[in-house]
Amino acid sequence: MFNLHIAQNEKEEDDERRMRDDEARMARDSHSRRVIQAVAHICRPTRSRNLNRSRQQRGEELLDDYFVHNSAFPDMYFRRRFRMERHLFNKIMIAVCNHDSYFVQKKDACGAMGLFSEQKITTALRMLAYGAVADQVDEIARLGKSTILESLMRFYGAIESIYTAEYLRKPTHMNLERLLKKVEM
Structure with a gap:
């Protein structure tokens, strides 16, 4: 017990x-x-408030500065700033817009017009030509960092798929002869 x-x-x-x-x-x-x-x-990352970048206004200014018939800056300035002729830029822009609809200007859900094709392609080219970072290009084109980086990646993908077959191939015998003659001169 x-x-x-x-x-x-x-x-x-x-x-x-x-x-x-x-x-x-x-x-x-x-x-x-x-x-x-x-x-x-x-x-937890908080979402920063949206900046009023005046994208539409800056896009129109970019068109007025470089892309319309009587632009503010002549062809010499275009060549210096874009490191190519205007007609080459337009050729590339048309090819890229036909390949990827991301670069075509569209309306958003509210009916407001989106970014110009020239804005998106200009940011990608400026980053590639000058080695600029997204913040530097933001001051020129008034786009957000994520939009700039997406434009760059899509531009790169479009250029690669459009021009790989033509420009990234083994040289032919005739091409080698032509290049060797050019070097001798």
């Missing part, structure tokens, strides 16, 4: 110890959970 009483007391003590341990563990877990949630809330 005495052994049964001792065993029952030990069982009650074990149950109480387990309950205290469970309560302590739950308190630790809830505290840890609260700390993790607080840190996650602090580290």
Whole structure:
């Protein structure tokens, strides 16, 4: 009888110890959970407010500066700033727009016109020609960093798929002879 009483007391003590341990563990877990949630809330990237970049206005200014018939800057300035002739830029732009509809100007859900093709292609070319970063190009074309980088990647993909067959092939025998003659001169 005495052994049964001792065993029952030990069982009650074990149950109480387990309950205290469970309560302590739950308190630790809830505290840890609260700390993790607080840190996650602090580290969660918040969306910055939209900047009024006047994209449409800057796009029209870009067209007036370089791409319309009587542009503000003559062909000499276009060649210096874009490192190509205007007709070559237009040829590339038409090919890229026909290949990827991302570069074609469209209306958004609100009915507002999107970015000009010239804006997107100009940003990609400026980054490639000058080694500029997205923030530098943002000042010229008034596009966000993510839009600039997406334009660059899509432009690169379009150029690669359009011109690979023509320009990235092994030279023919005639091409080698022509290049060797050019070097001799």
